[in-house]
Amino acid sequence: MADPLMSLLGVKKSYGEGVARTEVLHGIDLALHRGEFAALIGPSGSGKSTLLHLLGLLDRATEGRITFDERDVESLSDDERAMFRGYKLGFIFQFHHLLPEFTALENVVLPMMALAGKEKPGMRERARELLSRIGLSDRMNNRATDLSGGQQQRVAIARALAMKPLLVLADEPTGNLDQETGHQVFELMREFNRVEKTSFLIVTHDQRLAVQCERVIEIVDGRIERDEKRS
Amino acid sequence: MPFEWVVAVRFLREGRAQTILILLGIGVGVGVIVFLSALINGLQDSLIERTLGTQPHVILRMPDDAVRPMKKAGADELVMSRLEEPAQRLRSILRWQQTLDEAAGNPRVTAVAPLVSGAAFALRGNANKSIALRGIDPERYRAIIDLPARLIEGTYELAGDEALIGVELAKDFGLETGDKVRLTTAGGKSEVFLIKGVFDVGNKDLNERWVFVPIRAAQTLLDLTGGISSIEVKVREIFDAEDVAQELGRVTGLSAESWMKLNTQLLIGLRSQSASSVMIQVFVIVAVALGITSVLVVSVVQKSREIGILKAMGTTTGRVTRIFLLEGAILGLAGSALGLMIGSGLALFFASLAKNPDGSATFPVALTLVLFARSALVATTVGLLAAVIPARRAAQLDPAEVIRYG
Ligand SMILES: Nc1ncnc2c1ncn2[C@@H]1O[C@H](COP(=O)(O)OP(=O)(O)OP(=O)(O)O)[C@@H](O)[C@H]1O
Ligand SMILES: [Mg+2]
Numbered sequence: 252m253a254d255p256l257m258s259l260l261g262v263k264k265s266y267g268e269g270v271a272r273t274e275v276l277h278g279i280d281l282a283l284h285r286g287e288f289a290a291l292i293g294p295s296g297s298g299k300s301t302l303l304h305l306l307g308l309l310d311r312a313t314e315g316r317i318t319f320d321e322r323d324v325e326s327l328s329d330d331e332r333a334m335f336r337g338y339k340l341g342f343i344f345q346f347h348h349l350l351p352e353f354t355a356l357e358n359v360v361l362p363m364m365a366l367a368g369k370e371k372p373g374m375r376e377r378a379r380e381l382l383s384r385i386g387l388s389d390r391m392n393n394r395a396t397d398l399s400g401g402q403q404q405r406v407a408i409a410r411a412l413a414m415k416p417l418l419v420l421a422d423e424p425t426g427n428l429d430q431e432t433g434h435q436v437f438e439l440m441r442e443f444n445r446v447e448k449t450s451f452l453i454v455t456h457d458q459r460l461a462v463q464c465e466r467v468i469e470i471v472d473g474r475i476e477r478d479e480k481r482s
Numbered sequence: 483m484p485f486e487w488v489v490a491v492r493f494l495r496e497g498r499a500q501t502i503l504i505l506l507g508i509g510v511g512v513g514v515i516v517f518l519s520a521l522i523n524g525l526q527d528s529l530i531e532r533t534l535g536t537q538p539h540v541i542l543r544m545p546d547d548a549v550r551p552m553k554k555a556g557a558d559e560l561v562m563s564r565l566e567e568p569a570q571r572l573r574s575i576l577r578w579q580q581t582l583d584e585a586a587g588n589p590r591v592t593a594v595a596p597l598v599s600g601a602a603f604a605l606r607g608n609a610n611k612s613i614a615l616r617g618i619d620p621e622r623y624r625a626i627i628d629l630p631a632r633l634i635e636g637t638y639e640l641a642g643d644e645a646l647i648g649v650e651l652a653k654d655f656g657l658e659t660g661d662k663v664r665l666t667t668a669g670g671k672s673e674v675f676l677i678k679g680v681f682d683v684g685n686k687d688l689n690e691r692w693v694f695v696p697i698r699a700a701q702t703l704l705d706l707t708g709g710i711s712s713i714e715v716k717v718r719e720i721f722d723a724e725d726v727a728q729e730l731g732r733v734t735g736l737s738a739e740s741w742m743k744l745n746t747q748l749l750i751g752l753r754s755q756s757a758s759s760v761m762i763q764v765f766v767i768v769a770v771a772l773g774i775t776s777v778l779v780v781s782v783v784q785k786s787r788e789i790g791i792l793k794a795m796g797t798t799t800g801r802v803t804r805i806f807l808l809e810g811a812i813l814g815l816a817g818s819a820l821g822l823m824i825g826s827g828l829a830l831f832f833a834s835l836a837k838n839p840d841g842s843a844t845f846p847v848a849l850t851l852v853l854f855a856r857s858a859l860v861a862t863t864v865g866l867l868a869a870v871i872p873a874r875r876a877a878q879l880d881p882a883e884v885i886r887y888g
Binding site for chain 1: 791
């Protein structure tokens with residue numbers, strides 16, 4: 252198998268200091284590969300979000316080694332990690348977290364602007380193209396807050412994909428949606444994975460969605476309990 | 483447009499009520515500053531202008547002829563001072579032509595004029611009045627005190643036996659342009675002068691006592707042939723006057739006194755007025771700054787989700803910091819624009835309320851471009867500084883935390 256896109260080696264994460272210190276992840280070894288479509292499952296409180304935040308360079312591991320493309324990302328400065336997030340990673344959250352002050356289109360343009368420092372030609376075209384692919388061409392200029400939950404989550408997918416990331420991390424992206432809409436959103440991610448070869452790691456509680464992924468990683472109480480691949 | 487600018491403007495625009503309220507707050511604050519400055523500057527300018535309307539900036543005379551400032555409470559509790567003519571016999575400034583050129587050569591001096599002044603009497607029929615005889619070179623003297631502008635009748639011409647008298651003397655003696663008046667001195671010299679004009683310098687006492695004649699006529703009357711009693715000097719910057727006076731005094735060996743020394747009380751008054759106005763402005767600025775800070779701190783808390791998302795998307799802490807600094811600066815600038823309107827409106831309204839009989843404002847206001855620019859600059863800077871704490875808070879927000887609990 253080719254070099255992993257991202258790998259974790261003996262990664263531990265604890266919160267708090269002194270007596271209040273609790274270890275949430277107790278030594279995780281994990282490799283994510285290019286183009287992979289994986290699910291991360293596990294009971295509540297098992298450390299799924301914590302792991303996702305470490306993979307997303309939003310938080311730092313207490314111990315262990317995390318590499319992205321062979322590069323040690325734990326040793327990078329905060330700003331370098333921010334740039335890394337911007338260029339290589341995409342995020343989709345349960346509560347979509349669109350910026351309510353901006354339109355759907357602007358929400359997709361923003362990550363590109365944040366990295367370039369200003370709006371550049373082509374950014375709007377890229378955003379329009381993404382929005383039409385998720386079926387929101389006619390809602391582009393609506394305020395983020397004027398969209399339904401499913402529509403907002405689709406915009407969040409478009410936003411995550413704006414910079415053509417190598418890996419998209421999604422934390423319960425369908426958790427807030429009804430089953431039908433949740434399925435549509437899931438299918439959309441699946442399609443982007445197939446077409447663009449973007450890797451996805453999706454945290455979900457939904458067994459029916461998990462079984463549709465090529466790989467299911469189960470985490471229990473801060474340890475990887477199961478890691479199954481199918482084809 | 484830079485990313486930070488786009489986000490800052492949008493955050494402010496969508497903050498509607500909050501933004502409008504804080505803008506009003508800044509506007510009122512800046513308005514108070516503009517109004518107060520305009521009023522006080524206007525008042526002070528006009529006080530100084532009135533004082534200097536009848537006084538040279540610096541006066542040079544023989545050392546023992548030194549002038550004693552005389553305090554006198556005027557009609558509107560202004561403290562003015564007046565030059566008291568010395569009682570002793572007049573002595574001329576030695577080699578005064580040379581001294582005059584020396585003084586004129588000083589780079590901070592814009593005009594000099596020789597003067598022959600002394601006590602005399604004006605006679606008309608049986609009446610006689612004590613006057614201050616002032617022998618001048620009309621062309622040079624007008625650069626010191628703009629007498630032509632103060633003429634209410636006649637022409638600004640002085641040659642041979644011609645004189646200009648004040649409006650009070652003219653009234654007392656029933657004189658007008660074209661009439662004649664006899665002037666005599668204690669030394670027994672006497673001469674008849676043709677009145678060429680009547681002036682009003684805005685000071686009753688001087689309008690009664692001042693009589694201008696050509697320098698040569700005064701020399702004859704006061705027994706000072708070829709000599710002069712003082713040199714009056716105008717300087718470029720009026721508040722340099724004391725400095726220039728000391729310099730001229732050193733160079734010429736004459737006694738040199740500035741208007742500032744002769745009007746110490748007035749200046750102390752003006753200075754304490756300025757100081758209290760500055761105090762008020764400082765407090766207003768502090769209040770405005772606190773207002774901006776608290777609004778932005780609240781907005782950082784309200785927007786912590788968005789800030790977390792922006793960071794997760796790759797926005798560096800530098801950019802996040804700049805977004806909020808910009809918000810502060812924009813609030814300051816926009817608020818000051820509002821404040822300039824409020825302050826100017828208030829100042830002009832006040833000025834229009836009370837008018838002197840001649841139509842000039844009782845409250846002279848000085849609304850200058852400098853004042854506007856300064857206020858806008860101060861407000862923008864204060865906005866920027868007030869945003870430092872909120873901006874740092876925003877920069878320190880941990881995206882993982884915000885997203886987890888958002
Ligand atoms: N900032 C923190 N400080 C202390 N403990 C924390 C912190 N963040 C998470 N934890 C703890 O770490 C454990 C794992 O949390 P995490 O959010 O990763 O679980 P999860 O698997 O995502 O759960 P869920 O399915 O409910 O989202 C929990 O026990 C949680 O209380
Ligand atoms: Mg979670």
